Amino acid sequence: MTDFSKEDFHSLLSKIQTFLRAEVYPLEQDFLRRPFRDLVPELNAKREQVKVLGLWTPHLPEEYGGLGLKLSEFAHVSEELGRTPIGHYLFNCQAPDIGNTEILMAHGTAEQRQVYLEPLVRGDVRSCFSMTEPEHPGSNPTWMSTSATKDGSDYVINGHKWFTSSAEGASFAIVMAITNPEASSPYKRASQIIVPTMTPGFRIVRNINVMGDEGSDYASHAEVRYENCRVPQSNLLGREGEGFTIAQERLGPGRIHHCMRWIGICERAFDLMCDYAAHRELSPGVFLGSRQNVQEWIAESRAGISAARLLVLQTARKIDEQGAAVVREDISLIKFFVAGIMQKVLDRAIQVHGARGLTDATLLSYWYRHERAARIYDGPDEVHKTVVARSVLRKYGVDV
Ligand SMILES: Cc1cc2nc3c(=O)[nH]c(=O)nc-3n(C[C@H](O)[C@H](O)[C@H](O)COP(=O)(O)OP(=O)(O)OC[C@H]3O[C@@H](n4cnc5c(N)ncnc54)[C@H](O)[C@@H]3O)c2cc1C
Numbered sequence: 188m189t190d191f192s193k194e195d196f197h198s199l200l201s202k203i204q205t206f207l208r209a210e211v212y213p214l215e216q217d218f219l220r221r222p223f224r225d226l227v228p229e230l231n232a233k234r235e236q237v238k239v240l241g242l243w244t245p246h247l248p249e250e251y252g253g254l255g256l257k258l259s260e261f262a263h264v265s266e267e268l269g270r271t272p273i274g275h276y277l278f279n280c281q282a283p284d285i286g287n288t289e290i291l292m293a294h295g296t297a298e299q300r301q302v303y304l305e306p307l308v309r310g311d312v313r314s315c316f317s318m319t320e321p322e323h324p325g326s327n328p329t330w331m332s333t334s335a336t337k338d339g340s341d342y343v344i345n346g347h348k349w350f351t352s353s354a355e356g357a358s359f360a361i362v363m364a365i366t367n368p369e370a371s372s373p374y375k376r377a378s379q380i381i382v383p384t385m386t387p388g389f390r391i392v393r394n395i396n397v398m399g400d401e402g403s404d405y406a407s408h409a410e411v412r413y414e415n416c417r418v419p420q421s422n423l424l425g426r427e428g429e430g431f432t433i434a435q436e437r438l439g440p441g442r443i444h445h446c447m448r449w450i451g452i453c454e455r456a457f458d459l460m461c462d463y464a465a466h467r468e469l470s471p472g473v474f475l476g477s478r479q480n481v482q483e484w485i486a487e488s489r490a491g492i493s494a495a496r497l498l499v500l501q502t503a504r505k506i507d508e509q510g511a512a513v514v515r516e517d518i519s520l521i522k523f524f525v526a527g528i529m530q531k532v533l534d535r536a537i538q539v540h541g542a543r544g545l546t547d548a549t550l551l552s553y554w555y556r557h558e559r560a561a562r563i564y565d566g567p568d569e570v571h572k573t574v575v576a577r578s579v580l581r582k583y584g585v586d587v
Pocket of ligand 1 (some may be wrong): 317323353
């Protein structure tokens with residue numbers, strides 16, 4: 188891990204901010220108006236610039252070409268990148284690739300790292316993570332139907348998934364499938380298996396229309412069928428029956444990444460809200476910011492965002508020091524808390540902008556539509572609140 192001095196880290200953040208303001212914010216209006224795939228040539232040019240600046244894959248260890256940041260340091264970078272919807276993609280640290288990179292680094296064999304991880308790190312390919320099924324509750328990930336049965340030296344996978352984000356154009360999927368149906372613990376029945384998307388039997392049924400937007404490529408969520416999809420057993424990630432454990436490992440740091448990206452969104456929305464309140468005249472010389480309700484929204488938002496940032500950074504530091512397994516309560520707490528703050532801040536910012544807030548003149552309506560999902564994916568609010576409350580109650584001697 189690189190030992191950044193405070194000054195070095197500060198100058199790294201300002202280098203990122205300068206690049207985003209000069210090179211990325213001007214692309215946003217195009218991003219809002221054109222399908223993702225049409226923008227790929229421009230985005231690739233920007234990705235090359237990020238490489239030249241030495242900022243590529245900032246979350247990765249130096250041996251993989253990254254900056255060797257601790258999670259609590261990457262959290263600050265993630266906030267900066269989150270201020271624009273294309274920030275993480277341009278620095279090659281976007282979900283779901285970031286999570287897949289982490290589990291391939293931790294559990295991939297030498298061959299898997301060479302074939303799947305290295306091209307992902309270079310940004311030559313994209314990937315997806317295929318766990319949720321339409322027929323089963325995603326909030327109970329131990330209950331699924333997709334199976335992987337051994338046949339000779341292969342696994343034959345059959346199943347139905349949806350909300351496999353970024354599947355269109357991905358070169359491989361990491362799929363959760365039942366390999367050990369007889370295991371006594373439901374947590375030991377599923378495995379993670381790498382499936383190249385060119386494999387016969389991997390079929391994207393459609394991109395799901397989410398909040399009025401079908402999306403394309405990286406910015407899409409697919410329904411996928413696995414129909415006698417045959418891959419070598421050497422594509423197993425980790426050991427058989429460890430799928431759930433690996434998924435949990437993936438989600439710990441993953442929630443820090445999401446939360447800090449959301450704080451970046453909050454800060455940008457807050458900035459837009461305050462700027463509009465300061466300059467929009469209700470009548471000559473009377474500005475929107477003079478209204479008490481707007482002042483309350485500004486004060487509540489400021490307090491909420493700052494509190495959220497402190498909570499996330501505190502959790503990131505604990506993970507750096509003690510590992511993700513021991514901070515389960517904190518991770519669940521920030522997941523629902525920050526998603527809720529973001530939803531409130533976006534809603535207030537839109538209200539301040541009036542009808543303009545619903546147009547594509549700003550990023551607000553895009554984020555309002557796309558980030559409503561934050562209270563559902565990676566575990567709905569209700570599940571995380573239960574985790575927190577149970578953990579608290581255990582300290583009072585009850586296991587509910
Ligand atoms: C934009 C987006 C992207 C996604 N990307 C991916 C991806 O890349 N790969 C992937 O595999 N999945 C992905 N998902 C799926 C996501 O992980 C699931 O939607 C999530 O886990 C919830 O599962 P579910 O939708 O089946 O809801 P369900 O589990 O059916 O829950 C429905 C509702 O019931 C309530 N509920 C559920 N459990 C409890 C409980 N224990 N106590 C109280 N209330 C409860 C909650 O209010 C919840 O919202 C994505 C989802 C979205 C929206």
